[in-house]
Amino acid sequence: MDTTLIILFSLIGLTAILILMLVLRPSLTATKAGKVLAFVALFILPAMSGGFGVTTHMEHAKRTEFCLSCHIMEPYGKSLHVDDPNYLAARHFINHRIPADEACYTCHADYTMFGDEKAKMRGLRHVWVQYTSNPEPPLHLYNAYSNLNCLHCHEGARTFEEGATHNADPDIMKAIKADTMSCMTSGCHDTVHATTTLDKVKLWPPAKGATK
Amino acid sequence: MNGEPLTIMEKRIRISGSLLLFGLLVEVFSLLWSHPTAFIVFFVVGGLSMAAGILIFLYSLVSIPNSHSNKDT
Numbered sequence: 693m694d695t696t697l698i699i700l701f702s703l704i705g706l707t708a709i710l711i712l713m714l715v716l717r718p719s720l721t722a723t724k725a726g727k728v729l730a731f732v733a734l735f736i737l738p739a740m741s742g743g744f745g746v747t748t749h750m751e752h753a754k755r756t757e758f759c760l761s762c763h764i765m766e767p768y769g770k771s772l773h774v775d776d777p778n779y780l781a782a783r784h785f786i787n788h789r790i791p792a793d794e795a796c797y798t799c800h801a802d803y804t805m806f807g808d809e810k811a812k813m814r815g816l817r818h819v820w821v822q823y824t825s826n827p828e829p830p831l832h833l834y835n836a837y838s839n840l841n842c843l844h845c846h847e848g849a850r851t852f853e854e855g856a857t858h859n860a861d862p863d864i865m866k867a868i869k870a871d872t873m874s875c876m877t878s879g880c881h882d883t884v885h886a887t888t889t890l891d892k893v894k895l896w897p898p899a900k901g902a903t904k
Numbered sequence: 905m906n907g908e909p910l911t912i913m914e915k916r917i918r919i920s921g922s923l924l925l926f927g928l929l930v931e932v933f934s935l936l937w938s939h940p941t942a943f944i945v946f947f948v949v950g951g952l953s954m955a956a957g958i959l960i961f962l963y964s965l966v967s968i969p970n971s972h973s974n975k976d977t
Contacts, residue, residue, distance in 0.1 A: 697935060700935065701932065701935075704928050704931060704932055707924075707928060708925060708928050708929075711921045711924050711925055711928075712921070712925065714917055714918075714921050715917070715918050715921035715922060715925070718910060718913075718914035718915075718917045718918055719908075719914060721913065721914065721917060730917060730961070731965075733921075734917065734920050734921060734924060734957070734958065734961040735958055735961060735962065738924050738927070738928070738954055738957065738958055739958065741928060741931065741954075742927070742931070742950075742951065742954050742955075745931045745934075745935065745946065745950070746947075748935060749934070749935070749942075749943055749946055749947075752935075752938055752943075753940075753943055755938065757938060758938050758939070758940070761938060761939045761940065762939075762940060815940065815943075816943075816944070818940070819940045819941065819943075819944055822940075
């Protein structure tokens with residue numbers, strides 16, 4: 693258990709004890725000190741516990757294991773371990789070009805103002821779709837994948853800026869940066885998760901081949 | 905607890921406290937379960953329960969001017 697959770701659980705425990713005292717002995721609030729206690733126990737501490745809980749849940753929701761905890765995401769987790777550099781997601785994950793514990797979030801949060809919030813709203817939509825319909829892999833994004841997710845790391849990097857294909861025509865780089873030419877659907881980096889081909893590929897590490 | 909009838913304020917403190925305890929319990933269980941459903945349960949069930957508990961308490965503060973002289977009969 694990480695330190696954040698220990699602190700949060702301690703805060704929740706303290707809050708619960710004080711609330712329990714007031715629930716069992718509400719007459720404590722007859723005195724001035726009791727009124728202050730009630731204000732702290734029934735307003736300040738619960739607000740802090742709730743706010744801290746929201747932050748912690750938001751952080752948990754970024755974790756790779758969180759995204760892969762739904763059964764339908766299993767092939768996508770497996771695709772992160774493909775031992776083939778043509779598989780874009782695996783190439784990033786295996787080589788730790790993205791944080792392994794926040795792999796999904798790193799590539800699927802749009803790096804704009806409110807990008808985090810939009811990603812969480814999309815996550816809630818995923819849960820709704822999961823419970824109200826019966827989606828089957830391969831899954832499809834609601835909107836076209838934005839180059840912003842790639843450029844967040846690659847823009848300014850030498851291999852990207854000086855890449856031969858990226859500079860074959862001056863308009864290509866402009867189009868990539870303006871998000872009018874997709875990195876993935878333009879025929880360049882189009883093998884991303886490729887979940888339909890996972891039974892034909894080797895996984896790394898070989899003994900693992902697992903998702904978490 | 906001592907047999908005397910509770911004031912309106914005391915009753916509301918009990919309701920508010922019970923809602924808050926329930927909300928905190930939901931928060932603890934949701935934090936121990938790393939799954940999208942836990943995220944939803946925390947926000948919908950825990951969040952609403954805690955918000956209701958806090959609002960009932962705050963409403964009591966402004967709506968009952970002198971709570972301990974206002975014994976419920």
